[in-house]
Amino acid sequence: xxxxxxxxxxxxxxxxQGLAFPMYLFxxxxxxxxDVLEQTHPDAREVASPQACFQLLQMLKGVTQRGTGAxxxxxxxxxxxxxxTTNDFTDAxxxxxxxxxxxxxxVGNDKKTESLGKGMDGAHAALPIWIRIVEKMKDGGxxxxxxxxEPPPNVVFTAVDYDTGLKAIPGSPR
Numbered sequence: 001x002x003x004x005x006x007x008x009x010x011x012x013x014x015x016x017q018g019l020a021f022p023m024y025l026f027x028x029x030x031x032x033x034x035d036v037l038e039q040t041h042p043d044a045r046e047v048a049s050p051q052a053c054f055q056l057l058q059m060l061k062g063v064t065q066r067g068t069g070a071x072x073x074x075x076x077x078x079x080x081x082x083x084x085t086t087n088d089f090t091d092a093x094x095x096x097x098x099x100x101x102x103x104x105x106x107v108g109n110d111k112k113t114e115s116l117g118k119g120m121d122g123a124h125a126a127l128p129i130w131i132r133i134v135e136k137m138k139d140g141g142x143x144x145x146x147x148x149x150e151p152p153p154n155v156v157f158t159a160v161d162y163d164t165g166l167k168a169i170p171g172s173p174r
Contacts, residue, residue, distance in 0.1 A: 083122030
């Protein structure tokens with residue numbers, strides 16, 4: 001098993017183009033005058049290729065557009081994410097990414113002795129909480145609806161036929 005912090009950190013690698021940053025609790029501490037008293041300077045290390053991470057990110061965008069996390073599409077932001085649930089409904093989670101933030105929400109019972117209830121999966125138990133957090137951030141100006149994930153070098157985009165999964169041809173309907 002892993003903690004929510006560990007999962008959130010792992011998923012942030014996709015949005016960071018393969019760079020892993022150590023977890024930290026604060027970015028900076030300032031005094032009443034705005035003078036910086038302490039600041040975190042995390043060192044990143046490359047753990048995956050930027051191109052592979054971008055491809056995974058595109059798949060995770062699909063989760064929030066037409067998959068189990070599709071209710072997040074109402075935010076009108078460029079987001080990617082993944083729902084998760086244990087078989088016995090004792091844990092439900094959603095890990096979501098914007099181009100700037102990776103946020104994880106977990107709902108469950110640490111002792112795994114009680115179910116959240118039938119049907120209380122990540123989409124129904126954790127994702128609504130994530131959406132409320134991101135709505136507050138959006139309302140507070142921390143998220144820009146125009147900001148999108150930057151493709152790394154050497155990524156080629158091509159149209160794909162939605163029905164076959166093959167490269168689209170001029171006669172492809174979708």
